[in-house]
Structures are given as C-alpha cells and as structure tokens.
Amino acid sequence: MIEAVGLTKRFGAKTAVDQLSFQVRPGHVTGFLGPNGSGKSTTMRMILGLDRPTAGHVTINGHAFRELPNAQRHVGALLDAKAMHGGRRARTHLLSIAQLSGIPEKRVDEVLAVVGLQDAARQRTKGFSLGMGQRLGIATALLGDPQVLLFDEPVNGLDPEGILWVRNLMRRLAAEGRTVFVSSHLMSEMAVTADHLIVIGRGRLLADMSTQEFITHNSAGFARVRVAGTGPDGRDAFAEILRKDGARVLQEPDGALRVTGLELPRISDLAHEGGLRLWELSPHRASLEEAYMRMTRSSVEYTSTDDPRAQLWETDPLALPQWEEGPAAPEVPQTGFFAPPPPAATGGSGFLMPSEPGELAASAQNNPEASR
Numbered sequence: 001m002i003e004a005v006g007l008t009k010r011f012g013a014k015t016a017v018d019q020l021s022f023q024v025r026p027g028h029v030t031g032f033l034g035p036n037g038s039g040k041s042t043t044m045r046m047i048l049g050l051d052r053p054t055a056g057h058v059t060i061n062g063h064a065f066r067e068l069p070n071a072q073r074h075v076g077a078l079l080d081a082k083a084m085h086g087g088r089r090a091r092t093h094l095l096s097i098a099q100l101s102g103i104p105e106k107r108v109d110e111v112l113a114v115v116g117l118q119d120a121a122r123q124r125t126k127g128f129s130l131g132m133g134q135r136l137g138i139a140t141a142l143l144g145d146p147q148v149l150l151f152d153e154p155v156n157g158l159d160p161e162g163i164l165w166v167r168n169l170m171r172r173l174a175a176e177g178r179t180v181f182v183s184s185h186l187m188s189e190m191a192v193t194a195d196h197l198i199v200i201g202r203g204r205l206l207a208d209m210s211t212q213e214f215i216t217h218n219s220a221g222f223a224r225v226r227v228a229g230t231g232p233d234g235r236d237a238f239a240e241i242l243r244k245d246g247a248r249v250l251q252e253p254d255g256a257l258r259v260t261g262l263e264l265p266r267i268s269d270l271a272h273e274g275g276l277r278l279w280e281l282s283p284h285r286a287s288l289e290e291a292y293m294r295m296t297r298s299s300v301e302y303t304s305t306d307d308p309r310a311q312l313w314e315t316d317p318l319a320l321p322q323w324e325e326g327p328a329a330p331e332v333p334q335t336g337f338f339a340p341p342p343p344a345a346t347g348g349s350g351f352l353m354p355s356e357p358g359e360l361a362a363s364a365q366n367n368p369e370a371s372r
C-alpha cells in the first residue's frame with residue numbers, strides 16, 4: 001500500500017503538490033488523474049524518493065522508499081520511458097539493473113517476453129519507437145517482481161493492441177494482489193482499467209473514490225428524446241408537456257430533447273397520452289471523460305483560447321439554458337430509471353465531494369436515489 005499524508009512540494013513560489021493525503025490499496029488498479037501541471041509526476045517522484053517533500057510524508061508498505069531494503073524488489077516504476085542509455089541494447093539495459101539488484105538473469109528474458117520485446121532484445125534503445133520504449137520501461141518496472149507498481153502515462157505512444165495489452169497487464173497485476181498506481185490522460189482507457197481514482201487539480205486532492213462513484217457523483221444523467229417527424233411542432237409540443245410534468249428540457253443541436261427530472265417510463269407515458277410517437281427514448285449515462293472534465297475545469301492551468309472543451313459543454317444543461325427557463329425539476333424519489341436534475345438545480349455545485357472519508361457512502365445509504 002502507498003500512503004501519503006499531508007504531502008506537499010514547493011518549487012520556489014510554486015506549490016506543485018499541496019497537502020495531499022491518500023491511500024493506494026493493493027488488489028486494485030488506482031488511476032491518478034489531473035490536468036497538465038497538476039502535480040502527478042511530482043507526487044510519483046516523491047513516492048519513489050526522487051524528490052523530497054517540503055512537508056508531509058509518503059510511505060510504501062509503511063516505509064519511506066529510501067528506507068526500503070532492495071527497493072527494486074518491492075517497487076517497480078515507469079516514470080519516463082526515454083530515461084535509458086540509448087547506446088545500450090534492451091537486454092543489456094535490463095541486465096545491468098537486474099545485476100545491481102541481485103535479480104537472476106533469467107528474469108530479464110522473462111520480462112522481455114512479458115512485454116513482447118524478445119525480438120528487439122539485442123537492438124540499441126536509441127532506435128526504439130515511443131511504444132517500444134514504453135514496453136521496455138514496463139519490463140524494467142516488472143523486473144523485481146514487485147508488489148507495488150507505479151506507471152506514469154504507460155500507454156503513451158502505444159498502438160491499440162499495445163493499449164489493450166497494458167490494460168490487461170494492469171488488471172492482472174492488481175488481481176494478483178499488487179498495488180497498481182497509474183496516471184493517464186486517456187480517460188476512455190482509465191474508465192476500463194482503473195477501479196479506483198485519485199484526482200488532483202493544482203496539487204490538491206479533488207476526489208478519492210471508485211471510478212463508478214466518481215462518474216455517478218460528478219455528472220448529470222439525462223434522457224434523450226426524439227419525437228417522430230422532422231418538424232419542430234411535435235417536439236415543441238412535447239417539450240411543453242414534459243415541462244408541465246416537472247421536467248427540465250433542453251434542445252440538443254440535432255433537434256433531440258435532453259430531459260432531466262423524469263423517469264423514462266413517465267416520459268413514454270406522457271408521449272402516449274399526448275398521442276405522440278417517439279423515435280428515440282434513451283438513458284444517457286455520463287462517461288468518465290465528461291465527469292472528469294466537469295470536475296477539473298476550474299483546475300486547468302493551461303487552456304487554449306480556442307478551447308476544444310467548449311464542444312463538450314455545448315450541450316451541457318448548465319451551459320445551454322436558452323431553450324427552457326422554467327422551474328427546475330423537483331427532487332421526487334422515484335423507482336426505475338431517474339435522470340436526476342442537473343447540478344445547477346441542486347445549488348450549482350457539480351460535485352458531491354465528501355468532506356470526510358466515508359461521508360459519501362453514508363449519504364448514499366441515507367439517500368439511495370442520490371447514488372444511482
């Protein structure tokens with residue numbers, strides 16, 4: 001297990017990591033997310049004893065990295081795939097590290113096979129592609145068969161087959177009971193690889209929870225409704241019916257309606273009662289990417305003036321109020337699928353971040369609908 005307590009790192013006036021406290025538990029793949037410059041690499045460097053904390057501390061299985069006897073046997077890490085001697089052959093690179101750590105030579109060939117670099121074993125690493133470098137970096141991390149593994153952007157530069165391979169490898173390592181801590185900007189990949197997330201922004205902890213909880217608590221689900229026909233009349237009429245029933249209704253760019261505050265069966269019944277046919281009635285569940293964007297948008301330090309995120313927010317109920325200014329949907333406990341009102345309707349706070357560990361679970365127990 002990795003445990004950080006009040007971990008802080010300042011570089012001059014810049015606070016790169018600010019009072020971070022978290023635990024990374026064995027048996028899980030824990031994703032480490034945050035915008036560029038949020039302090040992920042600095043945190044990993046402190047875990048590995050490469051940077052000294054300004055305040056606080058971080059331990060691996062109860063010990064500071066520098067105190068671990070033969071650390072290579074306990075902790076494996078991929079921080080920078082290019083950090084290797086370009087003139088060395090891949091096998092020689094691994095062999096030199098193995099010899100320094102008392103690891104038998106046969107393990108070198110084992111890890112070369114694990115990462116699929118057997119055929120490139122005798123090539124000099126300066127001729128390696130980015131993906132080959134990543135594979136060699138992962139082989140280096142696995143060399144000591146460690147219980148704790150850290151990977152900083154392990155899928156960077158890998159082709160789809162390589163990405164799938166890394167995903168399966170991470171999951172297998174966790175299933176073996178190891179602690180796997182992995183940073184990535186590829187949200188779609190994190191969503192299917194990590195079962196737990198630690199999210200930071202500007203060096204501070206933003207979230208520490210399961211991937212599913214993170215998505216559920218940081219996004220607004222909704223129902224997408226398309227009324228039969230191409231004209232606006234049926235759509236406008238149905239929007240009015242839905243609003244009268246307490247829904248919040250927005251129009252999507254393609255003419256579909258985005259409905260929050262009503263169950264899907266209720267929407268279907270209202271269409272039936274109004275004599276309207278529907279071409280689409282589908283629940284929309286937010287992706288990790290949407291949840292992450294929503295949570296970190298105020299923590300992003302570096303943004304283009306022509307921000308591609310704008311597209312993501314275009315259909316956001318919070319950002320597109322021009323269709324409907326009516327009252328927000330009431331919070332009525334209902335069974336079945338219930339698309340909750342957007343965060344604005346519950347006070348404008350998009351994220352239900354617990355102030356105390358366990359608070360989230362307790363509130364979910366008290367209000368099961370809130371955690372659906």
Ligand SMILES: Nc1ncnc2c1ncn2[C@@H]1O[C@H](COP(=O)(O)OP(=O)(O)OP(=O)(O)O)[C@@H](O)[C@H]1O
Pocket residue numbers: 011014015016034035036037038039040041042043
């Ligand atoms: N050695 C250093 N000296 C001064 N500032 C540093 C140093 N290392 C990191 N920083 C600063 O600390 C902040 C956090 O950097 P860090 O590399 O940890 O972020 P990150 O989350 O890993 O970013 P990315 O996703 O872009 O890799 C940045 O503002 C960075 O410029």
